[in-house]
Amino acid sequence: MQAVMEKAQILTEALPYIKEYHGKTVVIKYGGAAMQRKDLKEVIATDIVLMKYVGINPVIVHGGGPEVSRYMKILGKEVKFINGLRVTDSEAIDIVKMVLIGKINKEIVSLINHHGKLSVGISGDDGNLIVAKKKQIGDVDLGYVGEVTKINRKVLDNLINDDFIPVVATIGAGEDGMSYNINADKVAGEIAAALNADKIIFLTDVDGLYEDFEDKGSLISELKLANCEYKLAEKKVNQGMTPKVEGCITALKAGVKRAHILNGTIPHALLLEVFTDKGIGTMISET
Amino acid sequence: MQAVMEKAQILTEALPYIKEYHGKTVVIKYGGAAMQRKDLKEVIATDIVLMKYVGINPVIVHGGGPEVSRYMKILGKEVKFINGLRVTDSEAIDIVKMVLIGKINKEIVSLINHHGKLSVGISGDDGNLIVAKKKQIGDVDLGYVGEVTKINRKVLDNLINDDFIPVVATIGAGEDGMSYNINADKVAGEIAAALNADKIIFLTDVDGLYEDFEDKGSLISELKLANCEYKLAEKKVNQGMTPKVEGCITALKAGVKRAHILNGTIPHALLLEVFTDKGIGTMISET
Amino acid sequence: MQAVMEKAQILTEALPYIKEYHGKTVVIKYGGAAMQRKDLKEVIATDIVLMKYVGINPVIVHGGGPEVSRYMKILGKEVKFINGLRVTDSEAIDIVKMVLIGKINKEIVSLINHHGKLSVGISGDDGNLIVAKKKQIGDVDLGYVGEVTKINRKVLDNLINDDFIPVVATIGAGEDGMSYNINADKVAGEIAAALNADKIIFLTDVDGLYEDFEDKGSLISELKLANCEYKLAEKKVNQGMTPKVEGCITALKAGVKRAHILNGTIPHALLLEVFTDKGIGTMISET
Amino acid sequence: MQAVMEKAQILTEALPYIKEYHGKTVVIKYGGAAMQRKDLKEVIATDIVLMKYVGINPVIVHGGGPEVSRYMKILGKEVKFINGLRVTDSEAIDIVKMVLIGKINKEIVSLINHHGKLSVGISGDDGNLIVAKKKQIGDVDLGYVGEVTKINRKVLDNLINDDFIPVVATIGAGEDGMSYNINADKVAGEIAAALNADKIIFLTDVDGLYEDFEDKGSLISELKLANCEYKLAEKKVNQGMTPKVEGCITALKAGVKRAHILNGTIPHALLLEVFTDKGIGTMISET
Amino acid sequence: MQAVMEKAQILTEALPYIKEYHGKTVVIKYGGAAMQRKDLKEVIATDIVLMKYVGINPVIVHGGGPEVSRYMKILGKEVKFINGLRVTDSEAIDIVKMVLIGKINKEIVSLINHHGKLSVGISGDDGNLIVAKKKQIGDVDLGYVGEVTKINRKVLDNLINDDFIPVVATIGAGEDGMSYNINADKVAGEIAAALNADKIIFLTDVDGLYEDFEDKGSLISELKLANCEYKLAEKKVNQGMTPKVEGCITALKAGVKRAHILNGTIPHALLLEVFTDKGIGTMISET
Amino acid sequence: MQAVMEKAQILTEALPYIKEYHGKTVVIKYGGAAMQRKDLKEVIATDIVLMKYVGINPVIVHGGGPEVSRYMKILGKEVKFINGLRVTDSEAIDIVKMVLIGKINKEIVSLINHHGKLSVGISGDDGNLIVAKKKQIGDVDLGYVGEVTKINRKVLDNLINDDFIPVVATIGAGEDGMSYNINADKVAGEIAAALNADKIIFLTDVDGLYEDFEDKGSLISELKLANCEYKLAEKKVNQGMTPKVEGCITALKAGVKRAHILNGTIPHALLLEVFTDKGIGTMISET
Secondary structure, X not given: OHHHHHHHHHHHHOHHHHHHHOOOEEEXXXXXXXXXXXXXXXXXXXXXXXXXXXXXXXXXXXXXXXXXXXXXXXXXXXXXXXOOEEOEOHHHHHHHHHHHHHHHHHHHHXXXXXXXXXXXXXXXXXXXXXXXXXXXXXXEOOEOEEEEEEEOOHXXXXXXXXXXXXXXXXXXXXXXXXXXXXXXXXXXXXXXXXXXXXXXXXXXXXXXXXXXOOOHHHEOOEEEHHHHHHHHHOOOOOOOOHHHXXXXXXXXXXXXXXXXXXXXXXXXXXXXXXXXXXXXXXXXXXX | OHHHHHHHHHHHHOHHHHHHHOOOEEEEEEOHHHHOOHHHHHHHHHHHHHHHHOOOEEEEEEOOHHHHHHHHHHOOOOOOEEOOEEOEOHHHHHHHHHHHHHHHHHHHHHHHXXXXXXXXXXXXXXXXXXXXXXXOEOOEOOEOEEEEEEEOOHHHHHHHHOXXXXXXXXXXXXXXXXXXXXXXXXXXHHHHHHOOOOEEEEEEOOOOOEOOOOOHHXXXXXXXXXXXXXXXXXXXXXXXOHHHHHHHHHHHHOOOOEEEEEEOOOOOHHHHHHHOOOOOOEEEEOO | OHHHHHHHHHHHHOHHHHHHHOOOEEEEEEOHHHHOOHHHHHHHHHHHHHHHHOOOEEEEEEOOHHHHHHHHHHOOOOOOEEOOEEOEOHHHHHHHHHHHHHHHHHHHHHHHHHOOOOEEEEEOOHHHOEEEEEOOEOOEOOEOEEEEEEEOOHHHHHHHHOOOEEEEEOEEEEOOOOEEEXXXXXXXXXXXXXXXXXXXXXXXXXXXXXXXXXXXXXXOOEEEHHHHHHHHHOOOOOOOOHHHHHHHHHHXXXXXXXXXXXXXXXXXXXXXXXXXXXXXXXEEEOO | OHHHHXXXXXXXXXXXXXXXXXXOEEEEEEOHHHHOOHHHHHHHHHHHHHHHXXXXXXXXXXXXXXXXXXXXXXXXXXXXEEOOEEOEOHHHHHHHHHHXXXXXXXXXXXXXXXXXXXXXXXXOOHHHOEEEEEXXXXXXOOEOEEEEEEEOXXXXXXXXXXXOEXXXXXXXXXXXXXXXXXXXXXXXXXXXXXXXXXXXEEEEOOOOOEOOXXXXXXXXXXXXXXXXXXXXXXXXXXOOOHHHHHHHHHHHHOOOOEEEEEEOOOOOHHHHXXXXXXXXXXXXXXX | OHHHHHHHXXXXXXXXXXXXXXXOEEEEEEOHHHHOOHHHHHHHHHHHHHHHHOOOEEEEXXXXXXXXXXXXXXXXXXXXXXXXEEOEOHHHHHHHHHHHHHHHXXXXXXXXXXXXXXXXXXXXXXXXXXXXXXXXXXXXOOEOEEEEEEEOOHHHHHHHHOOOEEEEEOEEEEXXXXXXXXXXXXXXXXXXXXXXXXXEEEEEOOOOOEOOOOOHHXXXXXXXXXXXXXXXXXXXXXXXXXXXXXXXXXXXXXXXXXXXXXXXXXXXXXXXXXXXXXXXXXXXXXX | OHHHHHHXXXXXXXXXXXXXXXXXXXXXXXXXXXXXXXXXXXXXXXXXXXXXXXXXXXXXXXXXHHHHHHHHHHOOXXXXXXXXXXXXXXXXXXXXXHHHHHHHHHHHHHHHHHOOOOEEEEEOOHXXXXXXXXXXXXXXXXXXXXEEEEEOOHHHHHHHHOOOEEEEEOEEEEOOOOEEEOOHHHXXXXXXXXXXXXXXXXXXOXXXXXXXXXXXXXXXOEEEHHHXXXXXXXXXXXXXXXXXXXXXXXXXXXXXXXXXXXXXXXXXXXXXHHHOOOOOOEEEEOO
């Protein structure tokens, strides 16, 4: 009986956070190991459904680089990155679309559905959600690598109002009728900005940002937007973290209140962040 | 960190119950020690607000016998019961109304408000909620003791739709323009019936129904409606429990799925009942 | 037949006023003898219901000083006023709440219901309608005497939209969780202001404001807001009228178009004021 | 002051009737002298507007025989009736339409507008309101004289919901694309039936139905539907009254509760009927 | 088969125009031969219904001068114009109303109904749509000739929302209770202005505006608002076209995007203008 | 000018069909050459957008067998069919999903978007649209080949209400969490049935059903449901047509009014079928 009462006690400890986020939109960039280990995938689907039930509107954004690379190799295509961006020719963009939209997106949708709230998976073409153009990086031609020019939030608003959880694959719809592969972290930031989300959470494989990446004791728990921009300008953010930090900045500058970088391999990292006073990972905010 | 993750785990254990009761109406008859001990009052207000936040529609029904008796004594009125019913002359009904509506009802409303969801306290006159007539018991004249003739649910529906938690004091509005004191357990059963509630919960000072009230080991955890009616007919229910059992039967016969009699002095008894698989108290159901 | 046709004629004379006030909110401060004489109570309930039927939204605000004093005496409490404010210790505030909310408010609700439109009685705690703080008057401690810090109109708006007539008992909900006794005239003014009412009417026992209270021939039928403020500043308003005049000023300054002080002992004073060109009492307006 | 208070008293006497008819639809067949004397026209427009303000939905149906005859004579057309039905050739139907729709209908609309509620005048073509076919009477060809085959109530429902008072000229829209002149009393009965009106009122120049039309003392104040049908079958209703009585029967058989035949030259006959207990004219009801 | 496929091809050519005008309001001034030749009347009714079906909101405005003159002659009234304005005494205004509202308006309504969308015909009195005053032209008294002082769009908005096609006869409702005959071209311009229409189309008997009316080769296909005003000021517009040009200017100045003057005797002139890239007639736009 | 007027004439010829299908749902099974030839793809997207603009609700259902086979070969998987059903192991189902959802579905979505109405592409997981189970065919194990057990229409209803054109890839969501490849013709029939569609159209590469497939002159233009079932039972339908015919039967039995099998290589076959009286292909109806 004692154990049961402690359970009830813990439920009530979540109440202040449930109040705070009730009716708010939270964009979750889902990636890394949390998207590959079966046990973690189940846990995250549960957490997302619980968030929806207590009145939060989660919007999931995902990429899927490792799986894309795996299929490219099977199909005999060279996997090549320049400045962290995948070189994407016309065959490759088809593979990217097929893997992200046809495989990964639907796996996430299916998992969420099986935990009790219906989700709908979409990508940039659907409702013309993510309008994109070719990304120009000096005179290197990366092929169908794009950047966001506009987010049309109507389809997200409609799905949320219809009580679905939207799951977004980060393929952009070019005005030229072509598809573009866009960094999922960047898209997440743009979507959070367009939705005036309350919070954006990046699930990664590390615990957050570090003062010194080599020193595990130097984890930064809170960071101001200005400091964050300074670190980026001074190249004090390692390459893997750069798009996430850029996504945070895009979101915060558009009025999103808080951005978080969490270790998605911690079970229930989402719930811990949203429903307990135990801050985990790195939180970036404007003030 | 371990402790924190256990907290998250416990939150997710509530998910199946949150799903089950989402959008459902739960009538809570609030009474006994849970209404008198300050610590319990706070806990119950928290539990009710949490229920509201996760999408349940709680409707609170309360009496307040001991406080009425206390004021009657202060005012020099004799406190007298016949068959468990308070003899209520014209001065007494004024005292009952003042104590239930003016004091106890507003204390509950205030407590709920301070935990984060707005409530509105009403009694039988408001929106003509509880229509009553004088209760006839043989040839004994109990004065302004009444019974329900009709529940007008419009005011409850409106308050629920407007996102308030209704708190009901069990004074009936006589068609003769007089007020009637009605047993709160009975009113709770009638309201649950009129609202087609999913569940009715009676908070009391004992753990539930017993096969043999003297034998604390004989607590009945589950009971069928038919058995329950049999026990009542055979007078195997003690006087204090009788109106609660009658309230359960009224509700179940009208289609309410489950009725519960719980010990409200167990902290978070409501949450334990609704959100965990640890059944406490006695559950009565039709099948 | 002649008499009947005159009746019809009189109905049509009300038409211009029905047009003028259609869909408008009128706050009625109900008090004095009109709240104590049974014949007048019936008449006023009829008038309020008629107003509702022809499309006006009446909101009733009441106090109940004499009845409070009567109960305080029965309970052996000293009745004491300082500067017209009732000294209210912790026992007294309970008595005030019980009498105003549990007795007087419900009597009004019941009377209105019996004349054909449903009303709902609320006080400051309900929907957190009247937020209050302790009133500081020099270094005298009056106990639980408060003043309004905020009106949360949501519950009134909801009740009006749901076609109920709200009846408000003037108990304030302190942010400290305590209840406060607030002058009903002041609350009426604040509620009219918060609702952007079209009109506020104070029902009293005298015919209105006088140039010279001793000279019954000096009744003021119209007064500008500026003059009214001047009179108050110059202490040309007697103590009983002061809170009513202050209530008028609060309302008018917030944009309420007209404030009226009427003699509620004149049968159908409300209808005469609203539906005929026979101006009675004192009308205060900004311009 | 005494006179003023009597006025207020009279207003409150209307309350029970205002309650009874609130939200109900009342079809008023407007005709006879009440449509020709300027003073009566003003009075009736006022009465209709007052009904609308207190929550009744009046629907006005009118003909205009005398004015049609006047124009036909000016235009050199023979005015000829067979069995009380106007012989209507193709030129005549144009004149009927022009007079009823272009002149009389708009006069009524204009009068109502000037008393404070907006009205919209329509005829059978508008929204295909009155579908008609040629009326066959033995082998006499009356030309464009029709009878109702269907009422499409959508346009009336929309106008009522949009807070307009509909005014209907009784021209039918033939499925053959032609217009048909239909007896206004009959159309009124059909419209009341189609709208499930609560009441239909025929304004005429006589006081009602008589046992013996020559004996002014034999006015029938109440009549059952069955008796009414009997009188009609037995030809105990004079020709002028026949279509009105038929309209009453059509309406009552479709569920309209009460049908009235009133003398429209009595000022405020409508108000007297609806808002006082002084029954005037003849009332026909099913039971 | 070839012919059929060409048909399909033509349907798809209309798509860009259907997109452009979807949900837009188009005011159509209907007059001239197109209102008198039976074949053209059918064609125009078809075109209007087609516009409604593909999501455009057409509003029809019409006069009817020739038919009015015809009836005036039959009735022995002198037909007299001063500066293109009909001298309209009290008898004449009745004739104008009867012909426009009772005859022409209902013919249009009936035709549209028979092609598959319901229409409702109204004039200035209905919903007080066209408020007018007497037109003063020097010291000549033209009688009941008026000009627009206000358009009350509520009745049009309601009819459009209720899925009807409004058809407006251009009789104005004087604030003095009188009716006024107003030039239909002017009313069309005022209604387009009040509705913030997207387009106004005048159907006439000529192909549009000419540089030199005698030179049929000098048709102006596009004209800027400024040039249009200049032409009017310089009296380079002939009398028949003047009110149409004034109507165009009124509409364009209020924000209507384009005004067109078309030859309504060209079959399907409306469809050609709205759904093909073949500009016909004269288009006037601000920029 | 002549040519232009013919265009207008053709637009009006479509009016009766626009009326008939306004607000109706039409399910279009898109497949065959019409899905592979770029010119045809553009034409069909245009036709679908035009249907949406004139008030029809098209729902697109597609498969994509040839493209799946092509990718399977590239990936070195054996392409094998049994009884016309693709043997689908766990690797193959991933390929099917990727090709249908990630490639073909989004191409269709993108094409429709570029013609002016927004579409959203979904598959069986989204909103749990297509619930499926493993298809049992004797003791042959075809792997992840499924059949429909339930259609959850909510997501389709929501997308239609939100003004999107839904495009459905026919992957089923197994209750076991696995994905199933389902024949697109069958799914189209089930969706038409679940939506109570008015019409279902199968776009194929042949002109319709033939009495004798070898005899091109034996095309069946109309067929009753009963005859259709007879032909199927008697195996008079060739294998390629069998699932289409089964889809027709499923739809018709559920109340869909008409099923069509058309040659999608005829340009604008959809428009010809829906908007002209030139019936093409085979129409099957119940009566």
